[in-house]
Amino acid sequence: MTSGGVVKQAQFLNVVDRAEAERRFRAAIGELGPVGAEVVPLDAALGRLLAEDVASPVDVPGFDRSNVDGYAVRAADTFGATEHEPRRLRRLPDVVAMGRIPEATVEPNTALAIPTGGAVPRGADAIVMVEHTQLDGDDVLITKAAIPGRSITYAGTDVAQGEVVLRAKERLTSRETGVLAAIGLDHVAVLARPRVAILSTGDEIVPPGQPLPPGAVYDSNARILADAVREAGGEPFLAGIVPDDEAAVRGALVRALAEAHVVLLSGGTSKGPGDLNTRVLAEALEPPGIVVHGVALKPGKPLCLASSAGKPVVVLPGFPTSAIFTFHEFVAPVVRALAGRSERADDTLAARLPFRVTSEHGRTEYVLVRLVSDEHGALVAYPIGKGSGSVTTFSQADGFFIIDERVEMLDAGDVVAIHPVAGSRPRQVDLVVIGSHCVGLDVLLGRLAASGTTSKLIAVGSEAGLAAVRRGECDVAGVHLYDPETGTYNTPFLGPGLELVRGYGRMQGVVFRPGDARFEGKRAEDAVREAARAPGVVMINRNRGSGTRALYDRLLEGARPAGHSVEASSHRAVAAAVAQGRADFGVAIDIVARDRGLGFLPIGEERFDFVVPSARLARTAVRAFLAELASEPARNTLRARGLLA
Ligand SMILES: Nc1nc2c(c(=O)[nH]1)N[C@H]1C(S)=C(S)[C@@H](COP(=O)(O)OP(=O)(O)OC[C@H]3O[C@@H](n4cnc5c(N)ncnc54)[C@H](O)[C@@H]3O)O[C@H]1N2
Numbered sequence: 001m002t003s004g005g006v007v008k009q010a011q012f013l014n015v016v017d018r019a020e021a022e023r024r025f026r027a028a029i030g031e032l033g034p035v036g037a038e039v040v041p042l043d044a045a046l047g048r049l050l051a052e053d054v055a056s057p058v059d060v061p062g063f064d065r066s067n068v069d070g071y072a073v074r075a076a077d078t079f080g081a082t083e084h085e086p087r088r089l090r091r092l093p094d095v096v097a098m099g100r101i102p103e104a105t106v107e108p109n110t111a112l113a114i115p116t117g118g119a120v121p122r123g124a125d126a127i128v129m130v131e132h133t134q135l136d137g138d139d140v141l142i143t144k145a146a147i148p149g150r151s152i153t154y155a156g157t158d159v160a161q162g163e164v165v166l167r168a169k170e171r172l173t174s175r176e177t178g179v180l181a182a183i184g185l186d187h188v189a190v191l192a193r194p195r196v197a198i199l200s201t202g203d204e205i206v207p208p209g210q211p212l213p214p215g216a217v218y219d220s221n222a223r224i225l226a227d228a229v230r231e232a233g234g235e236p237f238l239a240g241i242v243p244d245d246e247a248a249v250r251g252a253l254v255r256a257l258a259e260a261h262v263v264l265l266s267g268g269t270s271k272g273p274g275d276l277n278t279r280v281l282a283e284a285l286e287p288p289g290i291v292v293h294g295v296a297l298k299p300g301k302p303l304c305l306a307s308s309a310g311k312p313v314v315v316l317p318g319f320p321t322s323a324i325f326t327f328h329e330f331v332a333p334v335v336r337a338l339a340g341r342s343e344r345a346d347d348t349l350a351a352r353l354p355f356r357v358t359s360e361h362g363r364t365e366y367v368l369v370r371l372v373s374d375e376h377g378a379l380v381a382y383p384i385g386k387g388s389g390s391v392t393t394f395s396q397a398d399g400f401f402i403i404d405e406r407v408e409m410l411d412a413g414d415v416v417a418i419h420p421v422a423g424s425r426p427r428q429v430d431l432v433v434i435g436s437h438c439v440g441l442d443v444l445l446g447r448l449a450a451s452g453t454t455s456k457l458i459a460v461g462s463e464a465g466l467a468a469v470r471r472g473e474c475d476v477a478g479v480h481l482y483d484p485e486t487g488t489y490n491t492p493f494l495g496p497g498l499e500l501v502r503g504y505g506r507m508q509g510v511v512f513r514p515g516d517a518r519f520e521g522k523r524a525e526d527a528v529r530e531a532a533r534a535p536g537v538v539m540i541n542r543n544r545g546s547g548t549r550a551l552y553d554r555l556l557e558g559a560r561p562a563g564h565s566v567e568a569s570s571h572r573a574v575a576a577a578v579a580q581g582r583a584d585f586g587v588a589i590d591i592v593a594r595d596r597g598l599g600f601l602p603i604g605e606e607r608f609d610f611v612v613p614s615a616r617l618a619r620t621a622v623r624a625f626l627a628e629l630a631s632e633p634a635r636n637t638l639r640a641r642g643l644l645a
């Protein structure tokens with residue numbers, strides 16, 4: 001397509017809204033119900049859904065059973081018996097044996113010894129506990145009267161033969177498999193699991209366990225999708241990794257269609273040159289084929305929904321968060337229905353936003369969050385802002401909320417409805433830490449976990465951590481805020497009701513590739529001053545609001561070399577950029593410089609301290625944290641990581 005010499009790329013996506021996408025997809029795949037049934041050994045039945053009602057082939061118990069150790073008697077013979085006026089019965093010579101129907105008959109004025117679980121003999125209609133008897137020669141003295149039926153469970157009272165004990169579609173837990181065993185079944189008919197083929201596509205995708213060439217990416221989508229399929233009641237079928245090659249994708253797709261009830265592909269659905277999956281689908285599927293390509297969602301916009309003669313075929317976006325999100329929104333309900341489960345259970349929780357959240361107009365946005373509770377037990381939802389490419393976002397999330405396509409901004413304090421993410425309930429933890437992240441915190445929280453104190457760490461930077469601790473949303477905030485006025489860290493930022501707990505220092509400095517004469521052997525301040533004005537030097541900056549950013553500003557003295565606008569969000573990211581040659585220098589802590597084998601020019605020690613609300617100092621988990629921080633083994637580990645006491 002050319003217009004006035006400008007080549008316009010083909011527009012693949014024809015974006016529809018979420019509801020329309022769902023409507024078209026469901027219309028194309030039709031009514032959904034269980035794909036079939038199969039008989040499995042009871043040992044493999046846990047978690048499966050019953051295919052049909054189960055009626056008991058036997059009575060349970062199968063005989064009249066004694067519930068106590070004692071004597072089988074005729075109740076009438078015991079009437080009036082007391083400690084003072086016992087009734088005398090003749091003890092029959094036998095004892096009821098377990099697992100046998102006794103041959104003896106209990107005649108008037110006789111008693112037969114019987115164990116718990118033994119079959120009640122003919123003639124007897126009650127059992128007297130051994131505690132209410134005394135032996136006297138060949139006689140038994142009964143010291144407490146029994147009414148007819150005392151301590152007997154009659155045959156069939158638990159389950160009568162022919163009674164329905166479990167209903168079709170019931171989920172088999174250990175309680176139900178126990179019942180099936182009790183009625184003598186060793187096999188059971190369960191609903192078949194729908195087979196879901198999973199195909200990862202892309203030249204860069206490498207299976208875990210193999211070396212990772214530069215530019216390659218481990219296949220995480222296949223794993224998370226396969227296990228999410230299992231969680232939804234399906235049976236994953238891993239169809240492998242296919243390169244960006246039309247013939248290869250077509251071959252794998254045709255095989256998957258022949259073997260599975262549902263076919264999932266991930267990657268290759270947006271607009272890159274390798275994104276040929278939808279092209280292959282358009283040719284290879286039977287009608288109706290592709291019904292949606294592009295949904296106004298974030299994440300998940302390039303989602304492609306199709307049907308090959310009623311069989312669901314979905315291309316999920318390659319980005320891990322987008323793939324798993326769209327799976328849960330569009331595919332999981334289909335798998336559940338094919339497995340005979342209900343499509344979804346959606347209870348929401350109300351939670352408040354701790355800060356402003358903006359969103360793109362015209363796209364329904366799903367924001368994954370972690371939940372904490374404030375002083376009054378009200379929930380606060382911290383968005384996890386790592387983007388669709390993140391592989392950890394989904395695993396850390398407690399839930400998500402939805403921003404309508406017409407809304408562009410939600411304010412701090414706004415209340416949103418949180419949908420719990422599949423397979424997770426908001427985790428209750430002992431200690432909530434919000435603020436800046438530091439490897440030292442990992443050490444401390446790891447040691448706490450080992451001694452039984454659970455924690456949740458929400459890394460949002462020092463300033464947001466301080467705000468959270470002021471609002472009572474956490475027990476501890478990790479902060480490293482530099483105050484240029486006083487030249488000190490953290491103390492100037494405290495307010496009423498907050499305590500500063502001394503943490504540790506981290507040596508900050510300029511990092512560069514070893515051997516770079518522009519930095520080697522110089523003082524940090526001089527090296528940066530010269531480099532910032534030298535042609536061809538590229539820096540890597542830190543995000544605004546970080547403690548390190550203030551240091552950069554001081555060092556740069558107003559200069560803005562190339563790379564000033566590139567804001568890494570962690571010390572590690574700075575070191576990676578320099579090590580890989582994307583930048584020539586940056587500011588980071590010495591630990592990451594050492595890990596990466598970079599040169600390091602020290603600037604000064606940065607204090608990483610902890611802010612705790614005075615009101616929470618007495619909490620058990622806070623005391624455990626403070627004790628850990630002060631402990632010798634923890635301090636030794638911190639020192640070994642280059643963190644100074
Ligand atoms: N010009 C445009 N570019 C993009 C658009 C757009 O509308 N116009 N959409 C963006 C959005 S939104 C998303 S989401 C992605 C989805 O792209 P694809 O589905 O085509 O996926 P790929 O390009 O193949 O891969 C994206 C990303 O994910 C990684 N990946 C792929 N497969 C796996 C896997 N099995 N395991 C782990 N990671 C995987 C892949 O390496 C890429 O990094 O497109 C945007 N672009």
Ligand code: MOO
Pocket residue numbers: 297298299300301302317319322388389
């Ligand atoms: O839809 Mo993409 O999933 O926004 O990143």
